[in-house]
Amino acid sequence: MRELGIVADGAVLIEEGRIAAVGTRREIERRADARRALKLDIAGRILVPGLVDSHTHLIFPVSRAAEYEQRISGATYEEIARSGGGILSTVRHLRAARAPALERAALAFLQEFAAHGTTTLEAKSGYGLDWPSERRILRLLRELGRQQPVEIVPTFLGAHVIPPEYRPHKTGAEEYIARVCKDMLPAVAREKLAQFCDVFVDRGAFTVDQARRIFAAARALGLVPRLHAEQLSHTGAARLAIEVGAASADHLEQVDTNDIRALAKSGVTCTMLPGCNFHLGLRQYAPARALINAGAIVALATDFNPGTSPTLSLPMTMALACTQMRMTPAEALTACTINAAHSLRLDARIGSIEVGKDADLAVFDLCDYREIPYYFGVNYCWMTVKRGSTVYSRQPATRADSPRPPKTRTRRAPRATEARMTEISDAGYAL
Ligand SMILES: [Zn+2]
Known part of the structure; x- marks a missing residue:
């Protein structure tokens, strides 16, 4: 995780949205196909894989800022849940929310994700907890994936918590699980609405046995x-993740040394979510250091x-990982690029700057990758590129997908072309 393979004075050649070559600027500039390409100079900034x-x-109707204040005043997560706040308040609001409002909110968030260097994100349902609402979330995710450039990987989280209407009965949990297994999951598969199925295994949510059945x-x-x-x-959920061949086990604050050893031997990605601990004001973070050291x-x-965890900033998440969990900046960058891509089964296509992969890139207005977590709480993302097209730029005029200069101008007026190139290079990044 510490081997980033840094190329000093590097260049990337992009063709049809894919990475065609990577190397030093000199190597790339010598290539015949690169000589024909539109060149953009990022001028000493750093280029990393799209986060x-x-x-x-992703899909939720309103913030819970009031609850944030309540918690600061001493109420616990569970007390807030018992008083009708917590997840169930979001469920209530989501069921009542109008579709255009949900869509508008999600689009605005997606723009912010891109502005922080994120080019792909996983998004879960789980605030609907009845089939019409869960389906609405998953269909909206699919729609958003078509409308805007940030790639969305959908996950069905019907088993987030037991819905309120099932809670009064003793057998409510079992009835809801039956509904998830017999009705919702087959419908998700039929409509191809999700690739992953998540279950919240914890006290107050689902048990290991229930999750195993789901x-x-x-x-x-x-x-x-x-x-x-x-x-x-x-709860034993980490062991269950290994048993069922899960792509990822997320959170892991309570794992013990035996779990760590078992996880290290498994193919399960251990996903750390330090924004959650930070926002809740918890002192105990997941043992990222021990997990990495164990392999x-x-x-x-x-x-x-x-x-x-109302943050959409992976740079901030990296800062928390470094200062609170003692991950090195290199480990943090690996963790939110290739390792995250691996947990989504997408590491063959995204997550690193390699020939043949999608040209998903983020430029930071910094000269050292370690400055990404170092300048915590400040967004230095300068440009975000998805499949070769600029999806965010601090320079409004910049477009990596802008048309190539007309051939005649290139031949007859090289100076003019050069001037134009300089203009682009001041603003941006290379195609
Ligand atoms: Zn979560």
Whole structure:
């Protein structure tokens, strides 16, 4: 995780949205195909793979800022939940929300994700908790993936918590699980609405046994498990993640040394969500250092959600990982690029700057990658590129997908072309 493969004075050649060559500027400039390309100079800034956020709850109707204040005044997560706040208040609002409002909010957030260097994100349902509302979220995610450039990987989280209407009965939990397994999951698979199935395994949510049954149903339909595991209490969810071959076990604050050893031997990505601990004011963070030292695959994500982690900034998440969990800046960058991509089963296509991969890139207005977490709380993302097209730029005039200069001008008026190139290079980045 500490080997970044840094290229000083580097260049990337992009063709048809893919990376065609990577190397030093001299190497790339010597290539015949590069000589024909539009050149943009990022002038001493740093270029990293587009950031990958592998755990978000993107679609929610309103913030929970009032609850934030309540918590600061001493109320616990569970007390807030019992008083009708917490996840269930978001569920109530989401069920009542109008579709255009949900869409507008999500689009604005997606723009902010891109502005912070994120080019791909996973997004979960789970604030609907009945089929019409869950389907609405998943369909909206699909629609958003078509409308705007940030790539969205959808996850079905029908088993987030037991919905309020099932709570009064003793058998309510079992009835809801049956609904998830027999009705919702087959419908998700039929409409191809999600690739992953997540379950929140914790006290106050679902047990290991219940989750095992949900994952069996999901697996049978071709959905890959991922879990909210070992966040508030030690339940055995990390072991379950290994048992069911989950793509990722997320949170992991409560894992013990045996879990760490087992996770390190497994193929399960351990996703750290330090924004959650920070926002809740918790002192205990997940043992990222021990997991990395043991050889586990460690990823970082924002856990963007209105209750416990309302940040969409991976650079800020990296800062928290470094200062609170003692991850090195290099480990933090690996964790929210290639390792996060691995947890989404996308590492063959995104997550690193390699020939043949999608040209998903982020430019930071900094001269050292370590400054990304170092300047915490400040966004130095300068340009974001998705499949070769600029999707965010601090310079409004810059477009990496701007048309090539007309051939006649290139031949007859090289000076004019040069001037034009300089204009672009002041503003931006290379195609
Ligand atoms: Zn979450």
